[in-house]
Amino acid sequence: MPVALYAGFWGLVAGSALLIGAAVGYFLNAPQRLIAAITAFGSGVLISALAFELMDEAYKQGGFDSTSAGFVGGAAIYTLANWYLSYKGAKHRKRSQKGKQPSESDDSGSGMAIAVGALLDGIPESIVIGVGMIHGGSVGWVTVIAIFLSNIPEGLSSSAGMKKSGRSAFYVFGVWGAIAVISGLASLAGYAVFRYYSPDVIALTTAVAAGAILSMLVDTMIPEAFEETHNFAGLITVIGFLAAFMLSKLG
Numbered sequence: 001m002p003v004a005l006y007a008g009f010w011g012l013v014a015g016s017a018l019l020i021g022a023a024v025g026y027f028l029n030a031p032q033r034l035i036a037a038i039t040a041f042g043s044g045v046l047i048s049a050l051a052f053e054l055m056d057e058a059y060k061q062g063g064f065d066s067t068s069a070g071f072v073g074g075a076a077i078y079t080l081a082n083w084y085l086s087y088k089g090a091k092h093r094k095r096s097q098k099g100k101q102p103s104e105s106d107d108s109g110s111g112m113a114i115a116v117g118a119l120l121d122g123i124p125e126s127i128v129i130g131v132g133m134i135h136g137g138s139v140g141w142v143t144v145i146a147i148f149l150s151n152i153p154e155g156l157s158s159s160a161g162m163k164k165s166g167r168s169a170f171y172v173f174g175v176w177g178a179i180a181v182i183s184g185l186a187s188l189a190g191y192a193v194f195r196y197y198s199p200d201v202i203a204l205t206t207a208v209a210a211g212a213i214l215s216m217l218v219d220t221m222i223p224e225a226f227e228e229t230h231n232f233a234g235l236i237t238v239i240g241f242l243a244a245f246m247l248s249k250l251g
Helices: 003-027 032-090 110-131 141-164 169-194 199-250
Strands: none
Touching: 003 110, 003 141, 003 169, 032 110, 032 141, 032 199, 110 141, 110 169, 110 199, 141 169, 141 199, 169 199
């Protein structure tokens, strides 16, 4: 199998967790505290992955200059885009609490804002899967596992909130299914496009994704986790971080 398709496959695998989470959130009516706990765990996993996988790899390839510029730039880009989408009705796209999800009557553009916001959250994660395969052609297992685990609570909490806002199953699974497919395409593009660029550009791209992911965690996932778990959010996040750290070292 060509490496580009291999990258796309693993991006699709990571993105498929969105559908798993969406199914649990939509059909099983999972307790909000459980959703928040899973979200906290996924946050810890992602923090570990971006610290020990993405940032470390970016530094090895591009040094402090490319890594720093990309990291801050990725955070700035995400923050501006997230601020705009929040204004358009996607502020609580990851919230499962009743009354936090926007309804169609609240904002005629909120449905599209939710979908675009989900893409904003997921594309940087997917691109780094493909970019990470440029040297050696092998997938970064810890990164894939981290993204997969973090996507489950994202799909779970968002679909639960969408259901409470009156969204149909067709709408919910259409959104997350499309985003899962786009995640695979983003991973494919991450390898196919950036393999022709210099290590500095690859480092910059990896760091941009890392900055966007960390900003996404602080802006969306961690507030969702704290909403229900309160003082236990930190402990659960640490456990997720440790699990991913151990996977990294064992790998």
